[in-house]
Amino acid sequence: MNLRNLIAQKGYKDNPRRLIEDVIHLVFLLLGLVAVGSVLVITIYLVISGLPAIFKIGPAEFLFGTRWASTASEPEFGILPFILTSVYGTAGAIVIGVPIGFFASVFLAKMAPRKVREIMELCIGVLAGIPSVVYGLVGMTILVPGIRILFGVPDGATLLAAIIVLAVMILPSVINVSLTALQAVPREYEEASLALGATSTETYFRVTVPAAKSGIFTAIVLGIGRAIGEAMAIMMVAGNVANMPSIFKSVRFLTTAVASEMSYSSGLQREALFSIALVLFFFIMIINAILNVLKSGRREG
C-alpha cells in the first residue's frame, strides 16, 4: 500500500479532520502499548535471566535448600528461608492489619459521625502517601529499639518488626477498598433488616458485610500484594540475615534478598538473584490471578 493510495482511500484530502482523528487514535494506541510492552519486556527478561541459574543450581536445591551463602568459598543457593519469610511475614501482616482495617472501614462506612469520618479519611490518605523509606526509618529508630526493650531480645531487627511495619503499610489499601465496597451496598438491604427488628450492629455485620464480601476479599488480596512486594521498609527493620524465619530472628524476605546483594553481585550469585526475582514475580502473578477471579466473581454477583 503506498502513501498516495492510502490518502485517497481514506479520503484525507477532502476531510482533513479525519486525518487528525486517525493520527490521534494512533498516538493513543502507542501510549497504550507502552504499558503492555513494559509488562512483556519485564516478563521475558526475568524468565530469560532467571531460569538458567535455577537449572544450574537445581530446581529442588534452589527452592527447598535451607542455606543461602552466595559468596562463600563453596556457595550455596537455597531460597527456602526467603520464601517462608515472605509467606510468614505477609501472613503476619494480614493477621494484624486486616482486622484493624476491616473494623475501621465498617466504623467509617456506617457508624462514624461526619466530622470524625472526614478527619480519619484524611489521615488514611496521608498514610497511603508516606513513602516506604519513611516507614523503614521510623521502624528502624523507634520500633526496632522498642522491640528489643519490650521483649528483652538482644536485637530488635526481627521478623516481628517487619510484620508490624507491613501491617501498618497495608492498612490504607485494606481500608479504602473495603470502605468503597461497604458504601456500595444498597441502602434497601439495611432498611429491610432494620425494619425486621435487627439492631444496627446486627444489620452491619449480618447484612452489609456479607453483601460487600467480595469487595472485602479484594481488599485483603490487595493488602497481600502490597506486603509481599515491599522491599525498602523491611530491609531497614528485618536485619536481612538468611535465617529460617522465626518471630524474634533476623530474617530476609524475597524482595530484600534481591535488593541487598544486587549492587556487588557477580556471576552465578547475580543470576541467582534474578531467579529469586522470578520466584517473587510468580507469587505476584498468582495474587493477581486471584484478584481477577474475585473481581469477575463480583461482577457476576
Place this chain on the structure above:
Amino acid sequence: MKKLTMIMLVAVLSMAAVFASGAKESTATVSTDGSTSMEAVILSLAEQYMNDNPGVNITYNPTGSGTGITAALEGRCDIGLSSRALKDSEVSSGLTQTIVALDGICIIVNKDNPVADLSIEQIAGLFDGTVKNWSEVGGADAPVVAIGREAGSGTRDGFESITGTEDVCVYSQELTSTGAVITAVSQNPGAIGYASLASNLDSVKPLTVEGVSASEETVKSGEYKIQRPFVFATLTDTPLSDAAQAFFDYAVSADAASIIAGAGAVPVAE
C-alpha cells in the same frame, strides 16, 4: 503505516548518529581486572585520569582478587587488582606487586559499651558466635549483637579475611551501607560492627585493636592490625604499554593521593 515506519526509521537513525558521534575513537585502552573491594578507588582514579587525558579509556572488571592476579599473569589485562598482598608463589611466577593504598577497617561499638580495647582473636570470637556475652571480654553482662555488611561488600570481605572469619560470621543484621551499620550500632548497647576508616564515626565508639587506635597514621605505619593493602599486580618481565604505564605512574603518584583518600582508602604516596 509506511509513513510511520519511515518516521521511526529516521528517528532511530538520527539517535544512532547522536550516540555514535558521542563515542569518540579512543586511542588507548588500559584494562584492569580484579578485587571488588578496590572498586571505589579504581573507579575514582579512572574517572579523574580519563578527564585529564581524553583519548585514554580505562576499563575495570570486578572479578575478585584471585581472578585479577591470574588475569595479570596470563596477560589478559594490563593491571591486576588485588586487595591482599601477593603470595610468594605468585611473585615467583612472574608478578610484581605495587601497593597503591591501604584499607583500614574500624571496629565500632555502642557508646554505652565499657569495652575499649580488643584483640583480633576476641573480635573474631565476637563475630563468629563463640563469644556470646560481653562479660567474656571484660564488658557488661549483655548479649553480643554482631552487625555486618551484605555478602559481596568489600568492607565485609576485608574484615572477614583479616580476622579469619570468612563464611563463619554469625550476624544479627546484614545491612547494605556503612551508614546503616553505624546507625544500628548506635542504637543497640550490645552491638558491635565494622566500618571503613573514612566514615563518620561520631555516633559510635571506635575500639582500639591490641592497644592501637585506627587512624591514617597507624594504618600507614602498620601498627593498626585490621588493614590490608590494595595492590597493583603487573608482569615483572613484560613492560606495560605506554598508556598503562602512564596510568600506573599517576595512581602511585602524590597527585592521586587525594582521590584515593576521597574513595575511602589511605594513600601510601607522600
